[in-house]
Amino acid sequence: MAQIMIRLNTLSEVKEFNAAAAQIAGDVDLRSGHYCVDAKSIMGIFSLNLSRGLTVESNAVSEDELRKRFAAYLVK
Secondary structure (H helix, E strand, O other): OEEEEEOOOOHHHHHHHHHHHHOOOOOOEEEEOOEEEEOOOHHHHHOOOOOOOEEEEEOOOOHHHHHHHOHHHEOO
């Protein structure tokens, strides 16, 4: 399973991230602590604590592909 750490700081970043996740064929999950939601669900994303770092997980693509698609949100 591929995993990367991201941070979503603004409403527009959440919308852009959600749109990018929707372009991936297959499951993309977003984790915050013990909570896991579908990254393709904007309501699910807003149910998470966005003040903390988030983990993106997917079996559908590689870690390198996740890094490319979500480069703007990577935790540095």
